[in-house]
Amino acid sequence: MWKWLHSYADPQRAYRLSSTLLPWFSYLAFAFIAIGTVWGLLFAPSDYQQGDSYRIIFIHVPAASMSMTAYIAMASASFIGMVWQIKSADWVAASIAPVGAVMTFIALITGAAWGKPMWGTWWVWDARLTSELVLLFLYLGVISLYASFEDKVLAARAAGILAIVGVVNIPIIKYSVEWWSSLHQPSTIKIIEESTMSSDMLYPLLINIVGFGLLLGAITLLRFRTExxxxxxxxxxxxELAQIEGAK
Amino acid sequence: MQFHNLSDFFNMGGYAFYVWLSYGVTFISFGLLIALSRYKKQKTFQDINKKTLREQLLKSRRSDIK
Incomplete structure (x- = not known):
């Protein structure tokens, strides 16, 4: 089984596989995000405390959870690339970084735009917000380290070490609202227990989380092919491919 | 449907600015990232073609001298 998996480390096969998967990820991402967003904006009921301002949740939570998922994926790819010397894994890591950075940026901006009407401030230096900001800087660090070496094997190693060390930030973000007192509310979606959210709000949120995940996959595939x-x-x-595609 | 008419919908219960700011920034960011990623792909193809052309040119000149 591992031998079969290993054959996808071959660049040409990896390129072909990405090209096959890319349209599926793209169309599904578009469909999920369209349904989730329309449902969330038009059909989900207003919150009894926050009114319609809570509708920011349908992009804030998906972006925030994907910012962490993307980071774990990137660090895992870097780890595989470093331990087993698989170059394709390094390219995957390099392709995820910009997408993860944009997810983090969106999570921070939408969080600020939600915080202003609800908490009365755009920003506070509390644990959740600060650790998410650190995540953005980690992404920017990985991107610029990868870009600053001409030799991409060396670049991937430097960026990979930062990515792996930065994983320590992920549990800090995740549990910050439980460990320290924060303005930020604890999570409303629970995996084991029943979620503390009514289902006509929960479904569009879950649909958008899946949609954002698919979009993360789609853009990563697109960038991976270029890489x-x-x-x-x-x-x-x-x-040969460049002769055909470059002429377009 | 939670809203009675279009202006009600755009008003977002008085939170129009914050809600539309969030959705605007999100979809503009995604749009830019997708556009940049596609541009980078096309640029890479063109760069590879340029390199191929240059190498062919060098090769043909070398054979001219001989």
Missing amino acids: ILARNSMRSWVR
């Missing part, structure tokens, strides 16, 4: 091409520009199959 494969750029790193294999001497190969004949890449050159």
Whole structure:
């Protein structure tokens, strides 16, 4: 089984697999986000305490949870790339980083826009908000480290070490609302117990979380393909493909 | 449907600015990221083609001298 998996480390096969998966991820992401957003904005009931301002939740929570999921995926890819010397894994990590950074940025902006009417302030330096900001800087660090070396094997190692060390921030974000007192509310979605949220609010939220996850996958695949091409520009199959695609 | 008419919907119970700011920033960011990623792909193809062309040119000149 592992031998079969390993064959996808071959750049050409990885490129072909990504090309097959990309349309599925794209269309499904679009469908899920469209349904979740329309449902959340138009059909979900108003909150009895927060009125219609709570509708920001349908993008804030998906973006925040995907910002952490993306980070774990990126750090895992870096780890695989470093331990087993699989270059494709390094390229996956490099492809996720910008998408994760945008997710984090969205989580911070929507959080601020929700905090202003509800808490009366755009920003406080409490544990949840600060650790999410640190996550953004970790992403930016990984992106700029990868960009600042001409030798991409070396670049992937430098960026990978930062990515792996930065994983320590993830549990801090996750449990910050339980460990320290915070303005931020604890999570309303629970995996084991019943969620503390009515189902006509919960369903559009879950749909958008899946949608954001699919979008994260789609953009990562798109960037991964570009990364494969750029790193294999001497190969004949890449050159032939470039002749066909570059003319468009 | 939670809203009675279109202006009610745009007003978002008085929270229009915050709600539309959030949704606006989100979809503009995604749009930009997708556009940039697609542009980068096209640019990579063109760069590879340029390199191929340059190498072919160098090769043909070398054979001219001989």
